[in-house]
Amino acid sequence: MTSRALGFACMLMSGAAMASGLPQAEQNQQALQNAARDTQAQVDRLTEQQLNQQAELERVKEEINNLSVYRDHLKRLVDDQHRELASLDxxxxxxxxxxxxxxxxxxxxxxxxxxxxxxxxxxxxxxxxxxxxxxxxxxxxxxxxxxxxxxxxxxxxxxxxxxGRRLGTYRDTLVLNGQDSREAEFLHLGRLALLARSLDGREYWVWQQGQWQPATDISTSVLAQAYGIAAGHQAPSLLTLPLSQEIQ
The missing domain is CATH 1.20.1270 (Substrate Binding Domain Of Dnak; Chain:A; Domain 2)
Known part of the structure; x- marks a missing residue:
């Protein structure tokens, strides 16, 4: 009797112990789950941080590559400027x-x-x-x-x-005998003939032998025609004019 009572008592004590240990196990399980969740969150953060760092590293590499290309471009420009400066010098x-x-x-x-x-x-x-x-x-x-x-x-x-190529007229001062000066209308045929005519059209002179001489060897009508042709008032035609210098 006594032994049965003792065994029953042990069973009651064991059941009580098991009943008291269940909440502790649940707590331990929850703690493990919380720790696992925290660990996973930390892993996720570390993974994201690593991905961000990797992306930053790639960006820096690309920027370094672009800077290298730009540096080479600038070097070519500087070399070309040096060549240009040497050429300018x-x-x-x-x-x-x-x-x-x-x-x-x-x-x-x-x-x-x-x-x-x-x-x-x-x-x-x-x-x-x-x-x-x-x-x-x-x-x-x-x-x-x-x-x-x-x-x-x-x-x-x-x-x-x-x-020396043209036939033309112009007005200028005519000096005769180194003293007498008057306004006159001049005509030149290149450098071959140089004539002068009074403004009233009555007198003509020709430059010959270093001085002005009266144009007496040719008719005034021919001289007047020459002036008309030079001024564009008459059609060009063949004329005979006194030369002011010999043809070489």
Missing amino acids: SQLAGIENTRSGLVPLMYNMLSDLEQAVEGDLPLKAQQRQARLADLNQMMGRADVADAEKFRRLLEAYQIEMEY
Whole structure:
């Protein structure tokens, strides 16, 4: 009897112990689940952080690659600029050498032009002398570039060349015998013939042997016709005019 009672008591105690251990096991299970959830959350955060870092790394690599390409581009531009600067330096040196030879050339050109005008017919004498004076003044001006000076000299040469190609008339002062001066209408056939006519059309002169002489060897009608042709009032025709200098 006593042993049965003891066994029953043990069974009651064991059941009570098991009943008291169930809540603890549930707590432990819950704790494990919470820990697992926290661990998974941490893993997810670490994974996301790693993915973000990987994306940032790729972006940085791409930026480095773009900067490398841009650096190479800039290097090519700088190398090209260096070549351009070297070329400009060479050109500037050439310009200085050209300028050192250009200035004496221009003075020689001006001197030759003065001699040509001095030894030529007194064709548009006032205009030509005024042009030479302007050129001489221009050569001494620092505010006029050498290129412009050279252009003006070439222009003067071109004008002188045109005088020898055209038939034309103009008004100027006629000086007779070095004393008597009057307004007259001049006609030139290139540099072959230079005539003068009084404004009333009654008197004619021809430049010969370095002076003005009366044009008595040719009729006034032929001379008047020549003036009409030169002025464009008559159709061109074959004329015989006194020459002011011999044909070489």
